[in-house]
Amino acid sequence: xxxxxxxxxxxxxxxxxxxxxxxxxxxxxxxxxxxxxxxxxxxxxxxxxxxxxxxxxxxxxxxxxxxxxxxxxxxxxxxxxxxxxxxxxxxxxxxxxxxxxxxxxxxxxxxxxxxxxxxxxxxxxxxxxxxxxxxxxxxxxxxxxxxxxxxxxxxxxxxxxxxxxxxxxxxxxxxxxxxxxxxxxxxxxxxxxxxxxxxxxxxxxxxxxxxxxxxxxxxxxxxxxxxxxxxxxxxxxxxxxxxxxxxxxxxxxxxxxxxxxxxxxxxxxxxxxxxxxxxxxxxxxxxxxxxxxxxx
Numbered sequence: 001x002x003x004x005x006x007x008x009x010x011x012x013x014x015x016x017x018x019x020x021x022x023x024x025x026x027x028x029x030x031x032x033x034x035x036x037x038x039x040x041x042x043x044x045x046x047x048x049x050x051x052x053x054x055x056x057x058x059x060x061x062x063x064x065x066x067x068x069x070x071x072x073x074x075x076x077x078x079x080x081x082x083x084x085x086x087x088x089x090x091x092x093x094x095x096x097x098x099x100x101x102x103x104x105x106x107x108x109x110x111x112x113x114x115x116x117x118x119x120x121x122x123x124x125x126x127x128x129x130x131x132x133x134x135x136x137x138x139x140x141x142x143x144x145x146x147x148x149x150x151x152x153x154x155x156x157x158x159x160x161x162x163x164x165x166x167x168x169x170x171x172x173x174x175x176x177x178x179x180x181x182x183x184x185x186x187x188x189x190x191x192x193x194x195x196x197x198x199x200x201x202x203x204x205x206x207x208x209x210x211x212x213x214x215x216x217x218x219x220x221x222x223x224x225x226x227x228x229x230x231x232x233x234x235x236x237x238x239x240x241x242x243x244x245x246x247x248x249x250x251x252x253x254x255x256x257x258x259x260x261x262x263x264x265x266x267x268x269x270x271x272x273x274x275x276x277x278x279x280x281x282x283x284x285x286x287x288x289x290x291x292x293x294x295x296x
Contacts, residue, residue, distance in 0.1 A: 022286060024233040026052055027220055027246060030063040030073065031201065032239040033256055034279050039072055046076055048280035051287055053078035060084060060223065062216045064201045064208055064242050066130050066170060067098040074098070086130065086170045087199060087242050088219035089210045100132055104219065105168035106211040108159050110195040114188075114209055115155045118174055121191035122184060126175050127155040133167040142175050144206070172196070172209040181205045185241070199242040208242060217245035235286065237271070237279050239263060254282055 028034045036042055049059055061073055061083040067090060070083055074094045077083070081095035091102035111129070118125050128137035136151040136158050157163060176184045184205040189198045197210045224234060236243075236250035239259040247253035247267055255267035256278050264270065272278035 022055065022289070023057060023235045023252065024229045025058045025060060025224060025227075025235075026283065027060045027062045027216075027234055027236040027250060028279055029216075029238040029240070029243050029246075030061055030065060032258060032274050033237050033243075034061070035072065035274060036277075037275050041073060041076055042277050042280070044277045045280040048277075048283040049076055050078060052283050055287055057286075058227070058229075060220065062088075062220055062236075062246060064199075066090075066135070067092045067100065067132075068135075070094055070098050082223070084216060084219050084223065087197075087208055087210050088214050088216045089170045090132070091219060091223065102219075102222075103132065103168050103170070104211055104214045105170060106172055106196055106209065106214075108161070108169065110212070111169055111172050111209075112156065112159045113195045114172060114174075114192040115159065117192035117195070118188050122176055122179060122187050124177055127158075128173040128175075129155070129158045129169060130171040130173065131165060131167040131169055133165070137173075141173075142177075142204075142206075170210075174207040174209065176205040179205045199244075201240040201242040215245040216243065217249040220246055221249060235282070237282070239274065254278070 034041065034045060052059055058079055063085055064087045065085055067085050070085065070092065077094045081093055083092055083094050085092055089104050090100055092098045093101050115127055126138045126140040128135065128141050134150065135147045138155055139152055151158065174188060181200055181204060185198060185200050185207055188207055196212055197214050198207055200207050231249055232251035234250040235252045236246050237254045238247050239256040241260055241262060243263060244266065247263065252269065253267045254269045254271045255263045257270060257273040271282050
């Protein structure tokens with residue numbers, strides 16, 4: 001693996017002049033937000049992203065996806081070329097093969113503590129480990145999108161000091177075969193919230209666990225601070241609980257029409273569903289100089 005460097009080492013491109021009411025940065029989730037249901041980026045959205053960059057607005061993809069799943073948008077980056085992955089645990093350079101430029105890992109000791117606590121609180125839980133070098137999982141872990149090169153072993157083996165792995169842990173995942181998604185999240189947070197940050201973005205009982213204090217919002221805030229961009233100058237889009245912190249941090253936040261009820265409840269602005277290019281719709285209105293408001 002190449003040495004990890006700070007995102008501050010990325011060269012900055014001077015922004016083009018823009019009206020005062022146009023934001024300096026757009027932060028958008030991918031699945032259920034920017035991407036259509038078939039996981040593609042529509043022509044309208046591609047054009048809107050390009051127009052935003054041409055107007056001097058930086059665009060950051062901020063997703064729960066690992067770096068290895070970023071090819072879906074790698075052809076649509078402009079300007080800086082960076083994306084925030086794994087719910088804030090990593091910043092990657094999509095122009096350089098999704099190279100890691102900044103990492104906020106989950107420690108092995110905390111990951112093991114989470115496994116033991118969640119197992120005790122929710123028997124039947126199974127786990128997977130996402131490292132910078134790849135994905136590994138337990139035998140009982142559901143076959144979502146499993147890597148044929150992954151190691152299959154108990155979590156204690158995957159996380160133990162004798163595991164042979166030295167690469168940082170980007171994300172721990174926990175799945176339960178019977179509990180509801182929100183119920184599982186509540187139980188896991190109560191049992192092990194002192195060891196990591198728990199969230200979810202799947203319609204199933206699949207939890208995503210990062211290092212304590214790591215979220216989409218924390219890493220986006222850091223990237224914005226490096227550029228001298230304030231929260232008030234950011235417009236953010238999301239649809240699931242793993243977007244809540246980011247939407248709360250941004251000066252202007254939009255929930256997709258298809259968003260989780262908790263996301264719809266806390267956002268002042270709503271836009272059309274991901275299948276109807278809701279993000280592109282707002283970007284087009286921003287560039288036309290309209291006042292941000294409720295879109296239907």
